[in-house]
Amino acid sequence: MRSSDGGAVSIFNWSGGVFKGNVVVANRALTENDAGGVFIALWSSIDFVDNTVVGNHAGDDAGGLFVGGQEHRYGVPLDAYPPADQFKVLVKGNTFVGNENPNENSGAMRITMESRVILSNNIIAENKGGMYLQRSEISATNNTVWQDYRFIEYKEGLGPSRFEGNILKGPVDAFEAPVTFKGNMGDPVIRRPGRNARHQHL
Numbered sequence: 001m002r003s004s005d006g007g008a009v010s011i012f013n014w015s016g017g018v019f020k021g022n023v024v025v026a027n028r029a030l031t032e033n034d035a036g037g038v039f040i041a042l043w044s045s046i047d048f049v050d051n052t053v054v055g056n057h058a059g060d061d062a063g064g065l066f067v068g069g070q071e072h073r074y075g076v077p078l079d080a081y082p083p084a085d086q087f088k089v090l091v092k093g094n095t096f097v098g099n100e101n102p103n104e105n106s107g108a109m110r111i112t113m114e115s116r117v118i119l120s121n122n123i124i125a126e127n128k129g130g131m132y133l134q135r136s137e138i139s140a141t142n143n144t145v146w147q148d149y150r151f152i153e154y155k156e157g158l159g160p161s162r163f164e165g166n167i168l169k170g171p172v173d174a175f176e177a178p179v180t181f182k183g184n185m186g187d188p189v190i191r192r193p194g195r196n197a198r199h200q201h202l
Helices: none
Strands: 009-012 016-020 023-025 038-041 045-049 052-054 065-068 089-092 095-097 109-112 116-120 123-125 131-134 137-141 144-146 149-152 161-164 179-182 189-191 199-201
Touching: 009 016, 038 045, 065 089
Parallel strands: 009 038, 016 045, 023 052, 038 065, 045 089, 052 095, 065 109, 089 116, 095 123, 109 131, 116 137, 123 144, 131 149, 137 161, 161 179
Antiparallel strands: 189 199
């Protein structure tokens, strides 16, 4: 219970390397664990490239892919945020279809806990829940995200995020994080509340 994230693969604790050209299909993260497919966390810097992630089920968050930087800790100090040359996850050229999580809010993926992620040339469609982006630095270019997505929470010290050249069906909620949109196809206006409130043309 809460100790076996990643139904297929778990990459953890400053790990590195390349995960490329794999088919990750019909795996399950049991009980209340995250990542039915692949779990990447605790400052692991992986190139996750050209994979097909299909029909995976999480017990909690992220049916297909979970990416987290900072580890969940209670009562002890958090780590300092590593610089970009020490921590960055590349998610490029993958297909995410038919993945699910119980709340149907991150079927394809969840990126959270001060992650620094480059999302490029991925296809994300027909999952029970799309992309759940939270408290991270995201550079998203040339992706097709033909379902729901959201970007919630911001933490001081994180760099800016950008969405450029994507095909986007539209966000499920107003964005809470500072994001720049340029040259995307999709809903014409993004609305964001609070101190970041303004209209951003795609």
